[in-house]
Amino acid sequence: MPHPFDPGYCREPFVTLCREYPGTEAYPASRFRIEWGPIFHRGRLDGSARVLVIGQDPAQHETVIRRILVGEAGRRVQGFLAKLGIFRSYVLVNTFLYSVYGSVNSAARKNPDLIAYRNRWLDAFIIGQQVEAVVTLGDLAAEAWQFWKATPNGQATNITSAAIPHPTQPESSSKGDKTKLAAATKAMLKKWNTGLQLLAPAIQHPDQAVQLALYGDAFQDGDRLPIPEEDMPAGLPSWMHEQDGWARRVGADDQKKRANITITVPKTALP
Amino acid sequence: MPHPFDPGYCREPFVTLCREYPGTEAYPASRFRIEWGPIFHRGRLDGSARVLVIGQDPAQHETVIRRILVGEAGRRVQGFLAKLGIFRSYVLVNTFLYSVYGSVNSAARKNPDLIAYRNRWLDAFIIGQQVEAVVTLGDLAAEAWQFWKATPNGQATNITSAAIPHPTQPESSSKGDKTKLAAATKAMLKKWNTGLQLLAPAIQHPDQAVQLALYGDAFQDGDRLPIPEEDMPAGLPSWMHEQDGWARRVGADDQKKRANITITVPKTALP
DSSP: OOOOOOOOSTTTTTTHHHHOOOOOTTSSSTTTTTGOOOOEEEOOOOSOOSSEEEOOOOOOOHHHHSSOOOHHHHHHHHHHHHHHOOSEEEEEEEEEEBBBOOOOOHHTTTOOOHHHHHHHHHHHHHHTTTOOOOEEESHHHHHHHHHHHHHHHHHHHOOOOEOOOOTTHHHHHHHHOHHHHHHHHHHHHHHHHHOOOOOOOOSSSSSOOOOOOOOOOSOOTTOOOOOOOGGSOTTOOOOHHHHOOOOOOOOHHHHHHTTTTEEEOOGOOOO | OOOOOOOSSOTTHHHHHHHOOOOTTSSOOTBBBBGOOOOOOEEESOOSEEEEEOOOOOOOOHHTTTSSSOHHHHHHHHHHHTTTTOOOOOEESSSSSSSSSSSOOOOHTOOOOHHHHHHHHHHHTTTTTOOOOOEEHHHHHHHHHHHHHHSHHHEEEEEEEEEEEEETTTHHHHHTTTHHHHHHHHHHHHHHHHHHHOOOOOOOOOSOOOOOOOOOSSSTSSSSSOGGGSSOOOTTOOOHHHHOOOOEOOSSSHHHTTTTTEEEEEEGGOO
């Protein structure tokens, strides 16, 4: 049984970008979990991407896998992309290389080194490439895109973009309240539909021509799709991309919790 | 501050090898920790290796980093290679793709699919390449090398090889007894010296010409060297290659322990 994988950072400009990532000069340790190292992307680095997605920041599953958007948010993004006929020709990058710790303030978001380095990735994905549409997930990603649009490269580029709410914004905002969750999900999916309708005409070369099927009031079968094995580094076990919730930050106090990632192999993957 | 890294499996034959790794048909789950996925190598895949090292099996640090020999055994191997003037022109592969669980029996070691797949890696490293010497760590690795030597490719190849004890054999055999540990280390280093004296003349193109300095009765300063950042996948935090002991298998019973890897960021790496 063959195991497709993402080879990662094999060629320029990504080799140099991955050598030159910023640390605390751009990402203060008080606001970012720099101790886990940067997590750069997910998806196609070979120039075949038709859609660029800008997410927000990685969490603990991303930290183990070393690819972004591999949890529930990622599954919702896969579903959104599929509704545009995009099944593999995408590339995902985050607003932040490191997980946000606590909250991000305006100074942190506007750090010029942080922005400049991120803009090099956006240049690499867009300039001279075949991306036809850009999707940003949440306000910080929308801002990241606007910062790039303000650069000379950005000003010279005319590309359709849609700013949609972050995929797990309903969960973040409702904090366990099921009624609020349902309402927030419904509101988000309405905005996602607006995004789909804006982007679909711009995608001239989908992986598969699909009839645009808008979201309903809640996630239905097929709206959330698996993270493809092809997006994983070589050799990762299948449960890492097939299942969620297997990585947790555990600890008796904040400092212990910050220092921890606990990986638990799902029962179904054990003999 | 630039961060060199190992790009991994970017070209053939490694892309195909990493797609086609065997699972339980070659590695029964009762004897191997297949749930963590295969871990393939460490070091140069670009044909520049002058020394091939065959280790035994990966453990939990390897499982997180996704490169082999990154713990104490790896540090001892780096020191051994340095004594041969080899600082980067090496490639390391294991006898087994997966961590041994319990013990390996003869049937497991002689599984034809297991051996055939491993031989493809050895072919890739040796045939038409510039490896000048082979080192095997422990009996199972020595056997793996003999199995390859018995193949048509192996029989057609004349290359200097040395079988040396596995780097942490003293720890394994002495089980906490310090007197036994000292004696076992002394005995191992004597055999390592025999290996050095056998291999050194075969290495025509060291990274640096060095005077052969044999081991004493115990590990001294400089005998154990850091795992190079250049051998790590892109973006891993420095403490992962600079420090040891940050990954443990933790659990109240065997099954829970088998399902677990607990990662703890060293205090020095936290704000």
